[in-house]
Amino acid sequence: MNILLIGSGGREHALAWKLAQSSKCDKLFLAPGNPGTENLGINTGIGVEDFSAIENLVLKENIGMVVVGPEVPLVMGIKDHLLSNPALSSLNIIGPDKMGAQLEGSKDFSKKFMNKYGIPTASSRTFTFQTLNDGVEYVSKHSLPVVLKADGLAAGKGVVIAQTNEEAVATLKEMIQERKFGDSSTKVVVEQFLTGIEVSVFALCDGENYLLLPEAKDYKRIGEGDTGLNTGGMGAVSPVPFVDEIFMQKVEERIVRPTVSGLKKEGINYTGFIFFGLIKVGDEPFTIEYNARMGDPETEAVIPRIKSDLVDIFEDVGTKTLHKTKLEIDSRTTTTVVLVSGGYPEDYEKGFSITGIENAQDVLVFHAGTSKKEGKLVNSGGRVIALTAFGSHIEEALAKANLAADTIQWQKKNYRKDIGLDLLKK
Ligand SMILES: Nc1ncnc2c1ncn2[C@@H]1O[C@H](COP(=O)(O)OP(=O)(O)OP(=O)(O)O)[C@@H](O)[C@H]1O
Ligand SMILES: [Mg+2]
Structure with a gap:
């Protein structure tokens, strides 16, 4: 079987190294790949967000399995995109669709999901521009430290652990009012700090x-x-x-x-x-x-x-x-x-x-x-x-x-x- 692995980091090199060891792996393609994967497969140089180039590659190279390494293409809906092509309806994609990727793509979605299914997590509330005043009131009295999280993807930078209520208020305003993380911080999850x-x-x-x-x-x-x-x-x-x-x-x-x-x-x-x-x-x-x-x-x-x-x-x-x-x-x-x-x-x-x-x-x-x-x-x-x-x-x-x-x-x-x-x- 021909396999496509999406991504270019150490994670993808490790996955490529493992996939290439399988006798079932005929050709391994990488999009884009890195110098370490050169000897394991074919580095296509295709970017992880270039869905149409990825789709064309899958069709042209008769790829049967797509493994998605990073979160960005998942949250953008790479799986939905590929499966919407009738010729690819039986493609095996390792990575969730856009809805499933919301577990990572939206902290608010994941908190609601955890609460709905009784999964233990820190207690929290979500605030938006409309409820900013309530949010300011809430974080100005919250026990410390208090955790503020931009709702969307922020490349690992969207979480602030505020040590004072003033810092929490300022952070909430920066995220929501000043759009510190753009669309990713139009919603902010405020949660209890857990020690462990x-x-x-x-x-x-x-x-x-x-x-x-x-x-x-x-x-x-x-x-x-x-x-x-x-x-x-x-x-x-x-x-x-x-x-x-x-x-x-x-x-x-x-x-x-x-x-x-x-x-x-x-x-x-x-x-x-x-x-x-x-x-x-x-x-x-x-x-x-x-x-x-x-x-x-x-x-x-x-x-x-x-x-x-x-x-x-x-x-x-x-x-x-x-x-x-x-x-x-x-x-x-x-x-x-x-x-x-x-x-x-x-x-x-x-x-x-x-x-x-x-x-x-x-x-x-x-x-x-x-x-x-x-x-x-x-x-x-x-x-x-x-x-x-x-x-x-x-x-x-x-x-x-x-x-x-x-x-x-x-x-x-x-x-x-x-x-x-x-x-x-x-
Ligand atoms: N409720 C909490 N109590 C204590 N620490 C927390 C809490 N929430 C987050 N943290 C700390 O902040 C870090 C980042 O939080 P979180 O994992 O939610 O953000 P992320 O940006 O999605 O991270 P990643 O880049 O690892 O996916 C955690 O690994 C943890 O150390
Ligand atoms: Mg995360």
């Missing part, structure tokens, strides 16, 4: 059934010891030591199952990944957010632990037979360390030549923000390369990943050396 430790849980859905994948924990802050600015993600580990069987049972019963059955009750044929952003408060799981795709860098830690054939698993999505799918998992720990451009997540310089990848031992090297300039590999994004190493425990995996991180060089490269170490103290 976060974990990402992933389920693959076929519209009826779900398959749980290994969980992971990601590290968002730029600095060691979880300090400094938020980033797209500086590293991840899987499995997560504090996630035991009892906790996972609660997650499945209270969160995963009601989500999947709720989607069905809403008439949504959800085919694809659900990312449950969870927080463990005491011993109890609460849902912070949903995403309609896999996480990045969590994918780079989770996918290598899956021993089963990923094309087989995705075929089971298409035939709605995930309840019969047996997932074989590597019991070892993976640690993913992300190498970033110096200065990221603020301004950074691009175009430095990257060397030493061929000397990195005992790790998987996934490209994210790299590109080719006059045949040479250079950094072209904030997050440049993700390195995943296996170990019998976090320290062993981390030592390997950090060693490789040292071996790969470009000017001003930066990375965190402490990924996963906080979990050892717990």
Whole structure:
């Protein structure tokens, strides 16, 4: 079968690496792909929002399976677009339709959904321009800290945790009145702050059934010891030591199952990944957010632990037979360390030549923000390369990943050396 994978980050390189290992994968196309996927498939260079070019490619290359990596095309309705072509009605698309992607695309939708189906989450209220005065009144008296979230997609920047009521009022006004995030902040969800430790849980859905994948924990802050600015993600580990069987049972019963059955009750044929952003408060799981795709860098830690054939698993999505799918998992720990451009997540310089990848031992090297300039590999994004190493425990995996991180060089490269170490103290 010919397969198309949409996206160009480390997440997509990891998915491409896994898909290309399947004997069922004939030709793998990427839209657009990155220098790391060059040897795994055909980089088409087609942008993730160019739906008509994607549609033409699917028709021309007789593609039977489309895997959507990032959220933007999902929220824009790539699945709806492709399936509206009668010639593509049997296309197997890994990724939800526009309605299903609202789980991620609208915080207000996801809160209403969680409340309707009794899924534990922070209590909240949503405000708009029409109800701004009520909102100001509400946040000026809210207990602290208080969380304000732009309703729509904001590339991971739409959440503010206000420490004072004045800051909360100012943030609410900035978001709604001054349209800080454009259309994404015409609505704002104001919610109670929960204290606990976060974990990402992933389920693959076929519209009826779900398959749980290994969980992971990601590290968002730029600095060691979880300090400094938020980033797209500086590293991840899987499995997560504090996630035991009892906790996972609660997650499945209270969160995963009601989500999947709720989607069905809403008439949504959800085919694809659900990312449950969870927080463990005491011993109890609460849902912070949903995403309609896999996480990045969590994918780079989770996918290598899956021993089963990923094309087989995705075929089971298409035939709605995930309840019969047996997932074989590597019991070892993976640690993913992300190498970033110096200065990221603020301004950074691009175009430095990257060397030493061929000397990195005992790790998987996934490209994210790299590109080719006059045949040479250079950094072209904030997050440049993700390195995943296996170990019998976090320290062993981390030592390997950090060693490789040292071996790969470009000017001003930066990375965190402490990924996963906080979990050892717990
Ligand atoms: N109610 C809450 N209590 C405590 N912390 C919260 C709460 N809501 C959000 N956060 C913090 O803010 C982060 C971002 O929130 P959320 O996941 O909703 O936003 P997002 O922009 O969709 O994130 P992502 O880019 O990971 O999809 C969370 O990972 C968590 O650390
Ligand atoms: Mg999100």
